[in-house]
Amino acid sequence: MNNDDVESLLERMPLVKVPASLDAKVLGRARRGRRILFWTAAAAGLAAAAVVLAVLNFGGPTKLPPLPPPSKEAMAAAEPVRLEQNWSQLSYEGVVVPDGRTPLRQFRRQTLEHVQWIDASNGTRTEMTIPREEVILIKAPVD
Amino acid sequence: MRHAIERIYGERRQGLFTLALAITRCPARAEDAVQDAFARLWKSQARPDGDLVPYVFAAVRNAALDQVRRQEPTATAEPASVFNGLVSDPASEAITAEEHGMVRRAVDALPEPEREAVVMRVYGGLTFDEMARALGEPLQTVASRYRRALEKLSERIKAVAGPSHE
Numbered sequence: 001m002n003n004d005d006v007e008s009l010l011e012r013m014p015l016v017k018v019p020a021s022l023d024a025k026v027l028g029r030a031r032r033g034r035r036i037l038f039w040t041a042a043a044a045g046l047a048a049a050a051v052v053l054a055v056l057n058f059g060g061p062t063k064l065p066p067l068p069p070p071s072k073e074a075m076a077a078a079e080p081v082r083l084e085q086n087w088s089q090l091s092y093e094g095v096v097v098p099d100g101r102t103p104l105r106q107f108r109r110q111t112l113e114h115v116q117w118i119d120a121s122n123g124t125r126t127e128m129t130i131p132r133e134e135v136i137l138i139k140a141p142v143d
Numbered sequence: 144m145r146h147a148i149e150r151i152y153g154e155r156r157q158g159l160f161t162l163a164l165a166i167t168r169c170p171a172r173a174e175d176a177v178q179d180a181f182a183r184l185w186k187s188q189a190r191p192d193g194d195l196v197p198y199v200f201a202a203v204r205n206a207a208l209d210q211v212r213r214q215e216p217t218a219t220a221e222p223a224s225v226f227n228g229l230v231s232d233p234a235s236e237a238i239t240a241e242e243h244g245m246v247r248r249a250v251d252a253l254p255e256p257e258r259e260a261v262v263m264r265v266y267g268g269l270t271f272d273e274m275a276r277a278l279g280e281p282l283q284t285v286a287s288r289y290r291r292a293l294e295k296l297s298e299r300i301k302a303v304a305g306p307s308h309e
Contacts, residue, residue, distance in 0.1 A: 010296075013243065014238075016224070021174070025178045026156075027152070
């Protein structure tokens with residue numbers, strides 16, 4: 001019996017299987033961490049938006065003198081401008097039980113990403129719109 | 144990195160659990176060790192270079208060794224094997240009951256470092272290079288240890304089985 005034979009015997013041995021509870025413990029923790037990250041990012045985004053709104057509102061309207069039109073040379077030398085706008089909404093869709101056992105709260109997030117490139121040198125404008133939809137499931141507490 | 148570690152768990156969970164079981168010799172402690180290791184990995188801010196597989200195996204091994212250190216010295220439970228009881232299935236090419244008993248006893252009798260090497264290589268699917276990185280030892284040392292373990296297993300199986308397994 002050589003080493004290959006021993007390896008072959010070892011490969012055919014039935015192992016103690018991974019307990020089903022381990023998957024829930026390991027992956028549940030990973031997903032919980034990801035949800036915390038998502039909500040932290042969402043909260044940070046909302047806070048940033050609130051700050052921008054506050055600055056715009058409390059800064060008050062300021063009248064600026066009209067700018068002179070740019071020269072033809074400046075227009076020709078200008079780099080294309082990239083403008084990006086994002087819209088997002090989160091809606092709660094109630095409790096679902098996909099596997100018949102675990103109640104989950106279902107949220108739907110719809111996002112629209114709109115990007116424009118404006119080239120002042122030749123007056124062209126390129127636009128791209130990317131719609132996205134995500135369904136987020138969060139384990140509902142069971143009393 | 145989270146996604147990569149989650150993928151490694153999905154692909155190698157059996158090997159990781161078997162390694163923890165080979166060290167702790169207790170299924171409940173092995174489960175705790177894998178759970179602890181991944182809890183540390185999720186929290187960790189470290190960004191190791193290169194292949195993450197040895198890094199994850201090293202984390203599970205360390206957590207299993209921690210479990211052994213925390214074990215009550217008075218615990219008298221019989222050490223568990225990494226092998227399950229043989230389920231007879233005549234239709235499959237399953238191992239015979241005789242072979243099962245011989246291999247199980249031979250593997251359980253190996254010194255822990257050699258048993259670890261066998262589990263990492265055969266059930267974890269690690270290369271010698273990955274094993275060396277997981278254990279923090281030179282590649283040659285790890286490869287020799289594995290070969291020595293196979294030779295011991297071969298000798299023990301031959302001694303018990305006689306000429307039919309020569």
